Amino acid sequence: MNYLSPLLTVLLVGRVLAQPSPPSVRKPADLPPTLTIEKIMQDPKRWIGTSPSNPFWSDDSQTLYFNWNPEKAKGDSLYKITLARDGKPGQPVKVAPAERRAVPPAAGAYNRARTQRLFEKQGDLFLIDVKTSRVRRLTNTVDTETDPQFSGDEQSVVFRRGGSNLFRMHLPTGELSQLTDFRQGNKKAEPKANDEEKFLKQDQLRMFEVLKERKDKRDEAERISKADRPKRPKEIYLEDRQLFNPQLSPNGRFVTYRLAKNPTAAKTAQVPNYVTESGYTEDIAARTKVGVPLAAQEFFVYDTQKDTVRAVSVKDIPGISDKPDYLRATASTSAGQPAVGTKRDSTRAGVAKADTTKKNTTRPVVVNGPVWSDDGKLCVVVVRSLDNKDRWLMRLDPETLKLTLLDRQRDEAWIGGPGMGFTYATGNMNFLSDNQTLWYQSEADGYSHIYTVNVLTGEKKQLTKGRFEVQQVILSKDKTHFFLQTNEVHPGEQHFYRMAVTGGPRVRLTTMTGANDVTLSPDETRLAIRYSSGNQPWELYLSEVNPTLLASRKSEAVPLVSARPAVKLTNSLTDEFKAYAWRDPALVTIPARDGQTIYGRIYKPANPNGKAVVFVHGAGYLQNAHKWWSQYFREYMFHNLLADKGYTVLDIDYRASAGYGRDWRTGIYRHMGGKDLDDHVDAARWLVQNHGVDAKRIGIYGGSYGGFITLMALFTQPDVFKAGAALRPVTDWAAYNHPYTANILNEPQSDSLAYRRSSPIYFADGLKGHLLICHGMVDVNVHYQDVVRLAQRLIELRKENWELASYPVEDHGFVEPTSWMDEYKRILKLFEEKL
Template sequence: MKQLFIGLGCLLIVSATAQTPTPPPSQLTVEKIMQDPKSWIGTSPSGIFWAEDSKTIYFNWNPVQAKGDSLYKIVLSGDRKPVKVSPAERQKLSPATGGSYNRAHTLKLYEKDGDLFLLDTKPGKTGSFTVRQLTNTVERESNPVFSGDEQRVVFVRANNLFTLSLANGELTQVTNLDSGTKKVTPKTNDQEAWLKRDQLALFDVLKERKAKKDEGEKITKTDQPKRPKQFYTDGRTVQNPQLSPDGRFVTFSLLKSAQGAKTAIVPSYVTESGFTEDLTARTKVGAPFSSSEFYVYDIQRDTIQAVSTKTIPGITDSPDYAKTAPVPASVPDGTIKRGPSAGEITADTTRKVTKPANRAVTISGPIWSEDGKNAVVTIRSFDNKDRWIMLLDPATRQLKLLDRQRDEAWVSGFGPQSGTSGFLADHQTFYFLSEADGYSHVYTVNVATGEKKQLTKGKFEVQQIQLSKDKNYFYLTTNEVHPGEQHFYRMAVTGGERTKLTTMTGANDVTLSPDETQLAVRYSYSNKPWELVLMNRRAAPNEPLTMNTGKKKAIVSTTPVQLTQSLTPEFQAYPWRDPAIVTIPARDGQTIYGRLFKPAKPNGKAVLFVHGAGYLQNAHKWWSQYFREYMFHNLLADKGYTVLDVDYRASAGYGRDWRTGIYRHMGGKDLTDNIDAVQWLVKEHGVDAKRIGLYGGSYGGFITLMAMFTTPEVFAAGAALRPVTDWAAYNHGYTANILNEPYTDTLAYRRSSPIYFANGLKGHLLICHGMVDVNVHYQDVVRLTQRLIELRKENWEVASYPLEDHGFVEPTSWMDEYKRILKLFEERL
């Protein structure tokens, strides 16, 4: 019966194949490119990490097209074939990320499933690692680190700090932070006080009993062991409690939730229950935000006090826009006055300037030097105009400025809180990333003298930084070869020449082995998805790498070796294009980078793709996260379309000025960059100016709307996917950086929101949106729909997807969406 079942299965497959012929390799269809990628393309390796002995690489992979990825390993001393890790072995492994080491890197602490473990990083005679479970409790333990003397484990349980002796297992509670409110005993009034004194004066028995009771309480209090000071948080949330290396100080933050912040609701219509169900989403930009205070618990003095932010340099500085920002008139869509540039709005009133107060800030850290003598904190203003790096004296709670980065737009995300900083071996030199000169670069500052040095410089970005174990070198990921390439370098901590360790053109996402001699590289190129590649590290350019084999040192090749093969034969059968990286002059003299898909037989039509996320890069030489769009662009090029996607203003990878080019005006330079790209296509590639369309999702959908509404003469058709239609309806963390707040900078929101310009629509518009989108809410499209109806526009349509969030999941949804996009371009261009 088993053989018969398999045979019938084969017959069914043959029959189905005969009924639906597979298109030849040169013919792409929307159905083909939008099917489940794991069965049609293959699944690339991800989540790469090393065994502690640097002899085995682990990674998530799915070469058998299972429902989900599994953990695989490659043992470098064997045949180097990927092997699926058994559940028993997987259970014994430490997590791929997290954990902390002792200074010698011989022991590692980590948390797994809410319990703590200690790993000996040197394997035993059998090749296995010794793991000691330290806790086994119902309550969750987390964030384990070694104490300054490395004799105890410091960890968090129920928002309090504890220590566990590695020698005898003694458990000690360090903090007693109570989420409740301290009960206050009512004060005795004059009448009650007088009666009590009178009673004790009248009755000797009462007086003797009270004296005996007071003496007993005094003795009991003296005999009791010392407990941590009880501190009531009044409902505030404890964040990041840390014990200083010398065990004297505890630092922590208390977060008070915003009061009155209304949360948006996203209705879900197609549900298992058959009833409409509400999904809790997020607040909207400008909603009241949480407040944070930073505290120091001095165990020796038994005091808990907040760190004052009043002395932070520039704490009262107002942003420039608040001094001069005009407020536009409140008028309906069709009558807003237009200025000289797209989306410009004239104003009729001026903001009233008030005396600035201390700005709200959040304090992160501290990062301690290994000798426990220096602690550095990072402070960010809630308006994100400032980032301060300051030395904290925990005994006095005083702050000393080491570095201030101010940006009238918004400070970038690089900083000590993102794992890009720390102390060097001298315990006084602190390193960090900063955009002080316009690009993300490596800096150091001496916390004693204040001397600051810039270690890297140039029109490129240092995107990742890692300190070597011996603290003599930095490992850096930069894009200095080309904005569209990422390579891995080594550089002395004093700066100077950088040694380029990777050689392959494209993106090299490196995971360094624990012994720092090998690179596990997740590598891809423009038309080649990610694969796992192994490289041996050179110490310097052209220097052979040697490894001690016992008897003598052997020369080891540094040639990259591919360890995985993830692609299906069907996917590899098509000759995927290697799009040309082009440069386009912008109207203000800047250079726009783009990716050009050139057809063999141009039909005069062109499509512009606008990437999403705003701060993202897509004109690069590696496999795009927009892989479905990349395949769609190949399909369009097969049909004769010229396709271009550009890294418009605010895209990642090009420095501070490019990043902040949209400050207070989305739909300004980011849109004109796309318009300039269209004009370049017409001039340089013979595209018909009357047959150009564009499309994009999320931020790309927003740009599509702005283009169709404010530059209708440029685009004949556009597809806006999950677009933002009104920035006042988006989230705070992203939007407030760029446009400030809607009630403090109305002008920025009015000239940046498509809904105010819908009257300008002339070409044909397709809008696609998931109805359970908890990022850009479906409400955005509903509101825009009502505006278009009231404006009596007829050249538009909306496609709704009841079961899709912001990022579509179902292949049928992808197919439906892109069939509509293709139909739009085929019919309207």
């Protein structure tokens, strides 16, 4: 801040009084604060404030806990707000250390009546009575106990000890029983006698009566001892496999579990760390790369009644041998491809060919679950193909191991979307109160919606429908209603609803425009809402569910429920941050060349200078054109700074962004830098046509996936974007990880065409504009090696219009304010000088 001397102030004021000023001129004290890189990139908790996070309720629904840091300490602390008898909230109070240590965590398992809850804390197990808040410690051991669940009859708690074996504790008596005996390694086999040894032993027993009598006595003693010995669980040797998710059936008879055998010698990348306490370069073990062999998976059922262990066969699952379409496509296009050049659609010769003569083979799959009905009579597992193109919901008969198909979702791109889980998870699903109907989420109609299937009859029903996504689902405690979060009002809004489990009208429980991230109280009467708008960070609010309106407005499609407006509970922002008039970016729609609609948000300057900057969000599958506070808050502040300087700033939810359904999500299948880059090119041209932007003065920047798009833009669309900043960019998708990349581009050894046309390093010769690359050197996600390889490529291509800024102590997400400052000073300098 600039301070004027008293004398100079008097002189200036006198001059103003002597010469009348236009109405638009303001006194210096009235001028808004000026944004600088140093200001917006400093420690956010000190100059912005810290928003409340991780809210959770006490079991009696009377106290709301959350993490907060209004005092700008080094770390967040636990706070609480207690409700008065009339339901009104008190003031936030910092929880004292002794009380904090005694607060039960939010995670845990309720009994069916929801009168008791089991939870784990610091490796021990506890039981809390919901009505009285009385806590009973169940274990106090050196071993770690986890994953406590009520048994089917709710008389026992079933849990894991030491990460593997299942135990059962009878709650009335405290009796502890071991249910499984998983053991590492192989069973030591008794040495087998050869034929000569067998003959000699038998001959001795025939010849000497005393030996025979002694042996008979030993055998009888062993038989009696074995009969008197309590029954122990079967010894199950894991050999060289890993154990996952052992579960006991509600009736206590079956134990299900999954074993995974890792492939041999899967090479792991090492990231060198140069700035270390030791003074020596130290390697950080990072990850494998895409295309690495995956672990072989098997699913087992241990029948404790029959003392048998059997693997579930998946060979007869419908479609288990279906090959993906891309193998046929690569087979037909592999011959005669041109070498990689500067054009965007160029490919490299020698694309992997599909072996069409090979017989159908069972695709590798993973079996997840199971999900049991409350009465323990029905069991459902989720089977996912490891190529992630199929998801089967199957009924499993644990006694016969028979699998029966309930639902199959096939996607020639990849299975995904809200509530769908991932390869090693079931996704959102559970049984309703009839113990026959399973609810689940599916993208069968192109958007993630709720479905039900009767496990006995196979009858299916779609409960929600429309061009929107169901993003979160909570089944009510009495299993009569769902609580949902959807974006049906607008793709850039999130609201909370209540809907009967049979479907029908949805009753909206939130009213504020933006994002309403709801934590429902255990008694389901109150909503703790983390809310934010486009230019206001997250704060905590409290609202109530009105049962009268719930009953009276069932006929309306989307009625409002809360009669009282939500009450704001926290005020987190600093006066310095609030002093600036932060823009609320306007949400716009942009026509794409293929007829689709691109959603974006635009920052309009008061005095446009003809320049524009397009920001590319990261992660690919992420949403940023919305009406709530962006997770890219530093970039948001930078865009305000640019707008103050006259730039028009636009960021869009390009193809593959979250929030727009299956077709938008998979629009980049087999070609990253295809439709997603087209969307940015179309957006840039839209700026020229509609907002007075000079077509020769457009820049682009972004981090991670945004850095990748920036590279593809400068390398393949050099006449559209004059300058760009690629932050921590992927330069070659064959160097990235398997779970993310293989879904979109398949594997490099079987679909090299997809990798060649999607990787910027093969198009570097097209660089014409000005390129800034910034990358952390200890990035364990997108490795620094990516930009080192690209730098060498640019050197060999004799390119001179680029620079690389390296950050020795930064991972993928920068932490140090000085790193943020340095990076964004360089970005600003690039746009100021080159646009």
